Amino acid sequence: MVDTTTSTLTIKSTSNSVEIAAGNGYSKGGTSLGTLTTASQSAGTMTVAANQVVFTASGGTIGPFRYIVLYNNSTASTSTRPPIAWWDYGSALTLNSGDSFTIQFNGANPGTVFTLA
Numbered sequence: 001m002v003d004t005t006t007s008t009l010t011i012k013s014t015s016n017s018v019e020i021a022a023g024n025g026y027s028k029g030g031t032s033l034g035t036l037t038t039a040s041q042s043a044g045t046m047t048v049a050a051n052q053v054v055f056t057a058s059g060g061t062i063g064p065f066r067y068i069v070l071y072n073n074s075t076a077s078t079s080t081r082p083p084i085a086w087w088d089y090g091s092a093l094t095l096n097s098g099d100s101f102t103i104q105f106n107g108a109n110p111g112t113v114f115t116l117a
Helices: none
Strands: 009-015 038-042 045-050 053-056 062-072 083-095 100-103 111-116
Touching: 083 100, 083 111
Parallel strands: none
Antiparallel strands: 009 062, 038 045, 045 111, 053 100, 062 083
């Protein structure tokens, strides 16, 4: 069960399997999802929902990146933080200064991140 009060789930942008460089509005390690809006289990099905995450480039570019990765940031070493989920945008994206990129789960805010049955 995911603890909804002290969630350590984090979303980050990557180019292939390497995190993009920090700067211009993107922080190394990505952005914490903070408190999950829902983490519920019913009859063996687990549903996790969270608020949207927004990256805004400021003072330069962010990227290029192709993947958004959701991972558990609670373990001590980056080598032991396997991804929980990822989204492939099909080609590299670069945010120019002033551009924003919104990660909105299931088209809603808050939205369902994933359901396991």
